[in-house]
Structures are given as C-alpha cells and as structure tokens.
Amino acid sequence: MEEVRIGVYVCNCGTNIAKVVDCDAICASLSKMPNVAVARTYKYMCSTPGQEMIVEDIRKNNLNRVVVAACSPRMHERTFRKALQTAGINPYFFEMANIREQCSWVHENEETATAKAEALTRAAILRVAHHEPLENLYADMCPSTLVLGGGIAGLSAALELAESGHPVFLVEKTDRLGGNLARVDLTAPHLYSARDLLTDRIARVRANPYVQLMLESELKSLSGFVGNFTAIVGAAKKNGDPHKEHVLEVGSVVVCTGYKEFDAGRVTHFGYGKLPNVVTSFEFEKMLREGNIRTKEGRIPEYFAIVHCVGSRSRDFHGYCSRVCCMTALKYAHEIKSAIPNSYVSDLYIDMHAFGKGHEDFYRGSSEAKTLFLMYGKNEHPVIKRAQPGEESEMLIEVNEQLSGETIEIPADMVILMVGMEARSESGDVARLVNISQDKDGWYIESHPKLDPVATTTEGIFIAGTCAAPKDIPDTVAQARAAAARILGRIAKQKIEIDAVFAEVDEDLCSGCRVCNSLCPYSAVEFDEEKKRSRVNSALCKACGACVAACPSCAIKARHFTDRQIFAQIEGVLR
Amino acid sequence: MPIRVNPKLVNEIERYGAEDVSKCYHCGNCSAVCPHSTQPFVFPRAPMRLLQMGFESKLQNSLEPWLCYYCGQCSEQCPRDAEPGETMMSLRRWLISRYDFTGLSRLFYRSWKAELGALLIMAVLTGVGFLLWGFTHGDIRSYDGPNAFLASSAVHIFDWTMAVVLTLFLTANCVRMWWFTVAGRKDISVPLLSYLRGVYLIPLHFFTQKRYAECGHKTSWAVHMVLMASYVTMFVLIMFFLHAVQAGPEINWNVHIFGYLATAGLIGACIVMLRARVKKDHVWSERSHASDWMFLVLLLYVSVTGILQHILHRSGLGMAANITYVCHMMGVVPMLLIEVPFSKWAHMAYRPLAMFFADLTAEALLAKEKKPSGLSSPQLAEIG
Numbered sequence: 001m002e003e004v005r006i007g008v009y010v011c012n013c014g015t016n017i018a019k020v021v022d023c024d025a026i027c028a029s030l031s032k033m034p035n036v037a038v039a040r041t042y043k044y045m046c047s048t049p050g051q052e053m054i055v056e057d058i059r060k061n062n063l064n065r066v067v068v069a070a071c072s073p074r075m076h077e078r079t080f081r082k083a084l085q086t087a088g089i090n091p092y093f094f095e096m097a098n099i100r101e102q103c104s105w106v107h108e109n110e111e112t113a114t115a116k117a118e119a120l121t122r123a124a125i126l127r128v129a130h131h132e133p134l135e136n137l138y139a140d141m142c143p144s145t146l147v148l149g150g151g152i153a154g155l156s157a158a159l160e161l162a163e164s165g166h167p168v169f170l171v172e173k174t175d176r177l178g179g180n181l182a183r184v185d186l187t188a189p190h191l192y193s194a195r196d197l198l199t200d201r202i203a204r205v206r207a208n209p210y211v212q213l214m215l216e217s218e219l220k221s222l223s224g225f226v227g228n229f230t231a232i233v234g235a236a237k238k239n240g241d242p243h244k245e246h247v248l249e250v251g252s253v254v255v256c257t258g259y260k261e262f263d264a265g266r267v268t269h270f271g272y273g274k275l276p277n278v279v280t281s282f283e284f285e286k287m288l289r290e291g292n293i294r295t296k297e298g299r300i301p302e303y304f305a306i307v308h309c310v311g312s313r314s315r316d317f318h319g320y321c322s323r324v325c326c327m328t329a330l331k332y333a334h335e336i337k338s339a340i341p342n343s344y345v346s347d348l349y350i351d352m353h354a355f356g357k358g359h360e361d362f363y364r365g366s367s368e369a370k371t372l373f374l375m376y377g378k379n380e381h382p383v384i385k386r387a388q389p390g391e392e393s394e395m396l397i398e399v400n401e402q403l404s405g406e407t408i409e410i411p412a413d414m415v416i417l418m419v420g421m422e423a424r425s426e427s428g429d430v431a432r433l434v435n436i437s438q439d440k441d442g443w444y445i446e447s448h449p450k451l452d453p454v455a456t457t458t459e460g461i462f463i464a465g466t467c468a469a470p471k472d473i474p475d476t477v478a479q480a481r482a483a484a485a486r487i488l489g490r491i492a493k494q495k496i497e498i499d500a501v502f503a504e505v506d507e508d509l510c511s512g513c514r515v516c517n518s519l520c521p522y523s524a525v526e527f528d529e530e531k532k533r534s535r536v537n538s539a540l541c542k543a544c545g546a547c548v549a550a551c552p553s554c555a556i557k558a559r560h561f562t563d564r565q566i567f568a569q570i571e572g573v574l575r
Numbered sequence: 576m577p578i579r580v581n582p583k584l585v586n587e588i589e590r591y592g593a594e595d596v597s598k599c600y601h602c603g604n605c606s607a608v609c610p611h612s613t614q615p616f617v618f619p620r621a622p623m624r625l626l627q628m629g630f631e632s633k634l635q636n637s638l639e640p641w642l643c644y645y646c647g648q649c650s651e652q653c654p655r656d657a658e659p660g661e662t663m664m665s666l667r668r669w670l671i672s673r674y675d676f677t678g679l680s681r682l683f684y685r686s687w688k689a690e691l692g693a694l695l696i697m698a699v700l701t702g703v704g705f706l707l708w709g710f711t712h713g714d715i716r717s718y719d720g721p722n723a724f725l726a727s728s729a730v731h732i733f734d735w736t737m738a739v740v741l742t743l744f745l746t747a748n749c750v751r752m753w754w755f756t757v758a759g760r761k762d763i764s765v766p767l768l769s770y771l772r773g774v775y776l777i778p779l780h781f782f783t784q785k786r787y788a789e790c791g792h793k794t795s796w797a798v799h800m801v802l803m804a805s806y807v808t809m810f811v812l813i814m815f816f817l818h819a820v821q822a823g824p825e826i827n828w829n830v831h832i833f834g835y836l837a838t839a840g841l842i843g844a845c846i847v848m849l850r851a852r853v854k855k856d857h858v859w860s861e862r863s864h865a866s867d868w869m870f871l872v873l874l875l876y877v878s879v880t881g882i883l884q885h886i887l888h889r890s891g892l893g894m895a896a897n898i899t900y901v902c903h904m905m906g907v908v909p910m911l912l913i914e915v916p917f918s919k920w921a922h923m924a925y926r927p928l929a930m931f932f933a934d935l936t937a938e939a940l941l942a943k944e945k946k947p948s949g950l951s952s953p954q955l956a957e958i959g
C-alpha cells in the first residue's frame with residue numbers, strides 16, 4: 001500500500017474561529033502526528049486562494065489525503081472535494097472537522113475550545129487514513145413521466161413535459177379532466193373564467209400525441225427508483241375491470257391529486273342541511289355558473305351573508321388557513337352585486353387574507369362596492385337562525401362583532417359558507433404507494449419547504465398543487481411547471497447520478513434473517529428470494545445506517561462509514 | 576339584545592355628502608391622529624363603524640361628530656381614502672336633520688333643488704310682501720322720515736316676530752338634541768348641579784371656538800372667528816339698534832362703525848371661504864355639499880346688499896336704496912328662516928351645546944366608573 005500523506009488545513013474563518021481557538025497552536029501540535037506531511041492555517045480556506053493552496057500542496061508534496069478543520073461539512077464539503085478532484089485524487093480521500101458551529105461558535109473559554117478543536121481535527125486525521133476511493137454510480141433516466149391527477153396542476157405539468165416532446169401518462173381517477181377548478185365560475189382576483197382557463201388546456205392535452213390519457217384509473221403500485229420506476233395503473237372503481245391493468249415504465253412521478261372541500265355539515269351552528277338557504281361555496285359556484293341565484297323557494301335574495309373560514313383556522317377542525325376562500329368570498333360579493341344590483345352583501349371574516357398579487361386592490365374594490373365587512377373572533381362563531389315571519393329577511397345571523405364591540409344581528413336571505421380545503425381521504429394510500437410523507441393535516445411534505453418545494457424525500461417523486469397545501473391557481477400552476485422543469489433537467493442529462501455513499505450487504509455473511517428489510521425508512525432493502533439474501537438498492541439508500549447497526553450478522557457495511565473509519569475517529573477524539 | 580345591522584344607512588348618508596365610508600377597513604389611523612379624539616370620545620373610526628353597520632340610534636345619540644372641526648388630518652392619514660373628515664361633516668348634516676322635528680332639514684339636505692326652491696319661494700314671498708306693504712304705507716322715493724317706504728319701527732316688529740319663531744324652532748330642536756345625546760341615555764344620569772356648574776361652557780365655546788383653535792389650523796379658526804363675531808355684532812345692531820342704524824342720512828359713527836366692521840368681516844370671511852371651496856386647496860375645502868355653497872353665497876349676498884342700500888341711502892338716492900333694501904330682505908328672510916333652523920347655520924347652536932353635553936357625559940361616565948359597583952368602562956371608550 002502506498003504511504004499515507006495527509007495535508008491538514010486549519011481555517012481561521014476570519015475571526016469566527018480564530019477569536020476563540022488558537023489555530024496556529026493546533027497546527028503546530030498536529031503537524032507532529034505520523035502521516036501528516038503538511039499542516040497550515042489560513043484566513044479563509046474556502047476562498048479561491050485557500051482551495052488553490054490545497055491543490056498545489058497535493059501536487060507538490062504528493063499528498064493523498066486532506067483534512068480541513070473549518071465550518072460544517074454541510075457548508076463546504078463539496079467545495080473541498082472538488083479541490084481534491086482538480087488535483088487529481090479521489091474526492092472521498094477528504095475529511096472535514098467542524099470547529100466552527102460545533103466549537104468556536106458555542107464556546108467561550110479559549111483553552112478548552114482549542115483543546116476540543118484539536119481533538120476533532122485529530123479524529124479527522126486518524127479517520128481519513130482509512131478512507132477508500134469511491135466512485136459515484138450512474139443509472140439510466142427513463143424520459144417518460146407519470147402524472148397523477150388531472151386538475152389544473154396535473155394538466156399544467158403534463159403539458160409542459162409533453163410539449164417538450166416527452167411521453168406522459170396522465171392518470172385521472174374520475175371520468176373527466178379539470179378537477180375542482182371545473183366547479184368554479186370566475187376566478188379571483190382577475191375574474192377570468194375558470195372554464196376558459198381549463199378548456200384550452202384540456203384540448204391541448206387531448207390533442208398532444210405524447211400524452212396518454214388514462215381516465216377512471218389510478219395507481220396500483222410503484223416500484224424501482226428514480227429514473228427507473230415501474231408503475232401499475234388500473235381501473236379506479238372497485239367494480240372496474242381488474243384485467244385492464246397497465247404496466248408503465250417511467251422515470252419520474254408528479255403527484256397532483258389535489259384537495260377536497262371541507263364538509264360544512266360538520267359545523268352545527270351554521271344550520272347547514274337544516275336551513276335551506278345556507279349553502280357552501282361550491283353550491284354557490286354552481287348557481288353562478290348557471291346564472292341563476294335564487295333561494296330554494298325560487299325568490300331572488302336581497303340580503304346575502306358570506307361566512308369565512310368554515311372548517312379552517314379553528315380549534316375544532318383545521319388550524320390552517322385555506323388561503324383561497326377570502327378572495328373567493330370577495331369574488332362572490334362582486335358577482336352578486338353585478339347580478340343583483342340592489343342587494344346587500346355582508347362579509348363575515350376573522351382576518352382578511354389578501355396576500356397575493358392584485359388581492360389588496362380586489363379587497364379595496366369590494367369595499368368601494370359597499371360590501372359590509374364584519375369581523376368575528378377566531379374561536380367564536382356566527383350563529384344562523386330562522387327569522388320570525390314578517391321580518392325583512394329570512395334568516396338572522398348573530399355574532400359578536402370585533403370592530404364595534406357589539407353583539408349584532410345581520411339580516412340574510414342567503415348565507416354562503418366558505419368551506420376550506422382538506423387533504424383527500426385517500427391521500428394516505430397514495431403517499432404509501434409512492435413513498436412520500438404527510439404532515440399532521442394530511443398534506444404531502446416537500447423536501448425543503450423553502451428551497452426545494454416541489455421535490456420530496458423520495459428521489460424522482462414530485463408534488464405540485466393543492467395536494468401539498470391549500471393554494472390558489474397561480475401557485476398551483478407555478479409548482480406544476482417547476483416540477484416539470486426539474487424532470488426535464490434530468491431527462492436532458494439522460495443519466496441519474498447516484499451518490500457513492502450507500503450501504504452494501506455482504507452476501508457471504510448475510511444469514512437471510514430479514515431484520516433489515518422492514519427497518520429501512522426508504523424501502524431500499526430488498527430480499528432476493530432465490531438467494532435468500534437481503535440486498536440494498538443503492539439508488540434508494542440514503543446511508544442513514546439503520547440497517548448497518550441492526551444486522552445481527554454484521555453483514556451490512558455502509559460505504560464511507562466503515563467500522564475502521566468510525567473507530568479511528570473515536571480514538572482520535574479520546575486520545 | 577343584539578343590534579340589527581342596517582346596510583341601507585350608508586346609502587342614506589351618501590345624500591348628505593359621505594361617499595367613501597365603505598372604504599374604511601378600521602386600521603384606526605384616523606382616531607390616532609385626530610387632535611380632538613380623547614377618551615371617552617374617540618373618533619372618527621368608531622362613528623365610521625356605526626355608520627357602516629347602520630346603527631342609526633347609536634349615531635343619533637352620539638356627540639362625536641360635533642367634536643370634530645374638520646381639520647382634515649384624519650383624511651390625510653387614511654390609507655384607504657375613506658375620507659373620515661368628510662364623513663364626520665356629513666354626519667353633522669345628518670344629525671341636524673335628525674334633531675329637526677319638522678323633517679324640512681332632511682328634505683333640504685337630501686335635495687338641493689328643494690332647498691333652493693324653498694329659498695326662492697321665501698324670497699319671492701318676502702319681496703312681494705314688502706313691496707305691497709311699502710306701497711300701501713309709504714313712498715318708494717323716501718327711505719326714512721314719516722313717509723318712509725319701509726319704516727324701521729315696522730321692520731323692527733317684523734324682525735322680532737321672526738326671531739321668536741326662529742327661537743321656538745331652534746329650541747325645540749335643541750331639546751331633542753339634549754334628549755338624544757344626554758337625557759335619553761339609559762347608561763348615565765346627569766345631576767342638575769352638573770348642568771348648572773357647566774352651563775358657562777355654552778357661551779364660552781360659542782364666543783371663543785377654543786376647540787377649533789386646538790386643531791393647529793390657526794388661520795381657519797381666525798376666519799371662522801371673524802365671521803362669527805361679525806355676525807353676532809350685526810345681529811345685535813339689527814335687533815336692538817335698528818332705528819339708529821337706519822336713521823340718516825348723516826353717519827352716526829358711534830353706531831355705524833360697528834356695522835362697517837361687521838360688514839367688512841362678513842364679506843371678507845365669505846370671500847376667503849368661497850375661494851377655498853373653489854380652489855379646493857385644503858382637505859376640508861375639497862368637497863362641498865350644495866348646502867355649503869348656498870349658505871356662503873346667501874350670506875355674501877345679504878352682506879353686499881346690506882351695505883349697498885346703506886351707501887345708496889347716504890348718497891340721497893332714496894328710491895334705489897329702497898329697492899336694494901327689498902332685495903336685501905329677500906335674502907335675509909330666507910337665510911334666517913331656512914338656513915338657521917334647518918340647514919348649515921344650525922351648527923351655531925348645536926356645536927357649543929355639544930361641548931357642554933360632552934362635558935356632562937364625560938363627567939357622568941367618570942362618576943359611574945368610580946362607583947364601587949365596578950361597572951365596566953363606557954362602551955364608547957371600548958370601541959374607539
């Protein structure tokens with residue numbers, strides 16, 4: 001074996017590290033360790049001169065291992081691995097000691113902090129000696145995509161992919177496309193017709209030869225890994241033809257399964273179901289679409305009341321805000337006033353959420369049109385009851401109005417309940433099939449809520465639209481097209497790069513006990529029935545180490561986290 | 576008992592000028608910035624709210640609109656351009672029509688045609704009446720003396736008759752105001768002693784307008800003061816010294832100097848105010864209701880014709896002086912009979928009264944709070 005020659009670099013990070021840790025002292029003491037060929041300190045190791053210093057040392061001094069004691073590896077491990085690659089040695093011959101976040105930032109005593117930083121760096125030096133050269137793996141990227149759900153999200157994602165010339169399987173559970181948007185009349189705040197938004201997209205989807213539309217179908221199973229999934233899609237209804245199953249090879253999946261409306265019947269004080277003219281937003285959308293706003297008795301109402309946050313932002317039902325109902329309520333006020341000019345609209349809200357582009361103007365416009373805005377308390381609620389015969393209106397709403405401090409009574413001939421959005425009841429089944437997680441409300445969880453909002457923790461599975469959380473059309477479409485863009489990027493590369501760090505089962509040692517099989521949170525461990533041995537799918541494995549620790553026969557080895565490496569590291573800390 | 580919302584009231588108040596009430600979203604900036612808004616009278620947000628919700632009787636019982644002098648700071652600060660200052664102005668108009676038991680006020684405020692029509696009819700009747708009387712009792716060529724066309728002694732009796740009628744109307748309306756804002760309120764009771772102790776506030780506010788001065792707009796206050804002082808001077812001259820004023824043709828400086836000053840004050844103030852309304856150079860002069868125009872134009876007309884007939888008389892032009900005098904009275908009578916009890920001029924009485932009532936209310940609320948019964952703080956304070 002060639003001689004191990006280690007370069008050690010201790011970073012000052014300006015004064016971030018140097019003000020607590022004596023970097024020069026560490027350097028001087030560690031330079032005496034066996035195998036350490038070079039040891040230096042520098043102001044900013046991650047800067048270009050810092051990186052160039054490493055490259056030059058590797059070349060000049062024949063270094064074959066590098067340790068950088070600096071910030072967190074989450075910050076700059078990639079940067080330094082690149083430097084090793086540039087100098088022509090395997091990037092995995094590198095180890096980082098975190099002496100900033102885990103030392104200088106959290107300690108004040110210079111002496112002990114310096115001792116700790118030295119121990120951490122020593123551990124890295126001992127560990128790096130046992131590093132092995134590793135290579136990333138590559139898999140093929142299948143250019144077809146499976147899109148689940150034919151709402152505006154699914155349609156947008158499918159079009160983006162198909163119009164770039166890539167095959168799409170668009171699976172919709174019902175017998176028609178459009179999802180919930182097909183039930184909406186005009187859309188807030190620009191008052192575009194929902195039908196116009198949809199018909200254009202549906203026509204384009206139907207006409208596109210790259211889209212294979214599968215109505216009344218659903219996903220039955222999904223196996224494989226990013227770039228190489230096998231999906232089985234079958235008839236949606238239970239009584240559907242079980243033989244009509246299709247096996248599809250796809251590289252990515254976009255989940256666009258949307259939401260369902262909150263059931264207003266669950267709230268008793270609104271009298272929904274008992275009072276004939278208490279309707280939900282969706283029932284009212286239907287009246288708007290038919291151009292026929294009438295009470296059950298066929299009269300044209302004079303007094304309208306709109307109640308916000310039905311099922312949302314409440315202690316008893318959902319704590320979250322459904323985001324679109326405030327603007328939808330204003331849209332109703334607008335549509336009512338244009339259909340029945342002599343009517344009066346009261347709008348009962350908790351807060352007015354006018355967060356989006358054009359929303360504040362829409363809110364203002366609604367005030368100018370004399371919508372009467374009334375505020376009720378978050379954990380209180382309006383009570384709707386029938387009025388006495390001979391009253392000016394059919395119903396009366398009693399509520400504790402916050403902006404006047406009075407208990408008031410609002411006349412109403414028709415009450416519209418702004419029902420919120422909730423996760424579909426079968427969203428859990430879909431989550432299990434594609435192996436993604438849900439939050440406490442049932443919405444799918446993104447890989448990172450800010451920086452990676454359409455990806456999930458399972459590579460190759462994307463989420464878009466209202467299946468991830470309530471959102472309006474612009475956000476839904478933006479997400480769908482973002483997911484498509486991510487997929488197109490991968491298709492363009494044609495290959496999927498698989499990280500070199502994953503677990504491997506030594507077939508000779510594995511006893512076939514299957515302890516590891518159910519343990520893996522990413523379903524990466526498969527069981528080879530023929531050989532009676534477990535096997536790790538490297539594309540799925542995230543190197544968490546759960547199986548490694550659990551295997552009673554010590555048959556599983558995590559690459560880059562071998563026993564020898566870990567023990568060396570421990571020894572370094574303890575020495 | 577819950578209070579019934581009446582969304583129709585907003586439409587009604589629009590006729591009185593307030594067009595932007597619905598835009599208010601209750602941020603409260605206006606109440607924060609208003610120099611007159613203090614506990615327990617916090618405004619203009621709270622009255623805006625009562626108005627939006629159509630709480631008629633609460634509004635009718637409120638004094639807040641009278642505590643506002645339309646400095647316009649609230650409207651300048653409002654992020655929604657809801658014009659709270661203009662709303663308070665409109666509420667004052669509405670309150671005037673509420674206090675008026677005849678319903679004429681309501682008619683005039685809601686329709687400028689009705690107000691103008693009434694002014695014109697009144698003018699024609701006055702003109703015809705004075706001419707008939709003049710021709711039957713005197714000579715149109717002589718202004719004073721035994722053959723005078725309109726003898727000052729007779730005009731004096733006419734003036735006093737009119738004053739009594741006016742006072743009756745105005746008093747009835749003031750009593751209604753008192754009932755709405757103080758006496759009729761169930762949550763407070765004002766002891767007689769308080770009335771006696773505070774009654775000085777009425778003349779104090781009437782003559783000094785001191786709250787107006789607190790607005791920070793000293794010029795507006797000064798103009799207003801000049802107008803008011805001139806008007807009062809003129810009133811005293813006419814009601815008590817008519818004979819001396821009319822006598823001539825020589826100038827009696829002891830009397831006439833007051834008349835000249837008052838006339839100059841009235842004409843000057845009217846011109847300044849009209850100019851501001853035409854130029855719309857302040858928040859408070861940006862929007863004018865028909866009643867504002869009619870009032871100022873009429874006052875200017877009366878002042879100009881008044882001084883004109885005086886000059887003509889002194890110049891020995893008896894007939895011209897008499898004709899001008901009839902024209903003058905054709906302005907004076909409608910102004911006094913329509914504007915004072917039923918329109919803009921009524922605020923002369925209501926404003927100082929409101930200060931007095933506000934003081935009584937505040938005192939009563941405080942006394943109630945101090946009582947050991949531990950009653951909750953006043954509603955008005957809560958909804959500021």
Ligand SMILES: Cc1cc2nc3c(=O)[nH]c(=O)nc-3n(C[C@H](O)[C@H](O)[C@H](O)COP(=O)(O)OP(=O)(O)OC[C@H]3O[C@@H](n4cnc5c(N)ncnc54)[C@H](O)[C@@H]3O)c2cc1C
Binds near residue numbers: 149178426430474
């Ligand atoms: C009353 C109301 C009015 C609204 N008005 C507006 C507005 O004016 N402006 C605005 O911007 N937004 C509005 N919205 C929001 C708008 O409806 C949503 O933003 C949009 O519909 C979300 O689209 P989506 O594709 O994510 O979900 P969905 O429309 O729910 O579509 C999901 C689709 O997936 C299908 N599906 C579900 N599960 C499966 C499965 N397992 N397999 C296959 N297919 C499946 C469903 O059948 C459906 O077709 C409104 C919402 C409501 C409640």
Ligand code: SF4
Binds near residue numbers: 321323324350352
């Ligand atoms: S968008 Fe408005 S109505 Fe809907 S839940 Fe949020 S706050 Fe309530």
Ligand code: SF4
Binds near residue numbers: 519520542543548558
């Ligand atoms: S290391 Fe973790 S992710 Fe990889 S196979 Fe084992 S349990 Fe699964």
Ligand code: SF4
Binds near residue numbers: 599601602654655
């Ligand atoms: S009138 Fe204007 S400033 Fe006053 S509360 Fe309303 S929106 Fe705010």
Ligand code: SF4
Binds near residue numbers: 648
């Ligand atoms: S106009 Fe001036 S006095 Fe009147 S409410 Fe507004 S800020 Fe107050």
